[in-house]
């Protein structure tokens with residue numbers, strides 16, 4: 092491996108570590124803010140309960156004062172009753188006393204009602220108070236934790252940044268510039284080449300490019316994603332053996348009118364590379380789409396009238412490549428949302444074989460390789 096590439100790999104590790112640390116440092120205050128917001132809500136609730144309790148207390152005092160006034164009134168009436176001359180006057184005073192006594196009972200009832208409320212209110216107060224305390228303790232703990240983690244993160248960040256600077260000084264300037272630019276847009280500036288594919292964008296390398304990458308004599312850049320290639324022989328030994336056995340065999344040709352047809356499309360809208368399977372059942376046909384590299388199903392099953400060749404013209408464009416593959420329909424249904432990896436492997440291998448075959452037969456028409464070499 093070229094020394095520049097080795098250092099770039101180390102730089103990528105440092106860049107990733109720095110980004111992770113920066114994210115962590117930025118996330119901690121946000122976590123504290125969330126708890127603080129919750130705490131403010133609890134505090135507002137507590138204050139409301141406290142205000143209600145105070146209101147009840149004021150009402151109770153008011154009713155008690157009213158009772159006292161009424162009692163004074165009654166004793167005055169009783170004094171007056173001793174001095175009355177007529178029966179009518181006596182009756183009138185008795186009536187007043189009765190009325191005042193009724194009023195006292197009314198106020199006593201109100202006080203009783205408040206007392207019942209007080210019990211419930213006290214419970215509510217206690218609960219809100221306990222919640223406040225628990226949240227305050229939690230926030231203190233969280234803040235302390237955040238302080239500790241941040242301090243440790245800052246320390247590591249300083250170490251990684253120093254390492255990063257050292258590495259950057261040791262890498263050729265133009266390569267570094269390219270790495271920076273691609274990292275900025277794609278998150279990573281390097282891509283491993285494995286199984287003859289760019290692991291950054293999953294595009295297959297032309298044999299000549301692949302050979303050059305494996306020789307590792309110059310810095311090479313992916314044509315489609317612009318990432319700088321690196322190649323680790325240890326990750327590719329198994330594949331090399333497989334390629335030899337697959338390459339030795341002729342690829343069978345899929346039958347045009349088979350009831351099940353698999354296709355590969357490199358350009359399926361936003362999804363990019365996909366696998367499509369059409370199942371034909373006489374007067375109707377169904378379509379399933381899967382993500383090329385994960386095998387994850389995209390959307391549901393679409394059923395249309397007629398043979399898939401006619402029913403799905405928008406899917407079967409010139410870029411659709413027909414693949415070999417036939418699985419039991421029940422089995423396909425049982426896969427549910429994902430193609431199993433052994434099936435996906437077979438489809439990938441068939442596509443690889445198809446592309447190799449295509450390259451062999453279209454040698455003269457293949458576009459001129461356009462590898463950028465940043466340092467040759």
Ligand SMILES: [Zn+2]
Nearest residue numbers: 289292313316
């Ligand atoms: Zn790429």
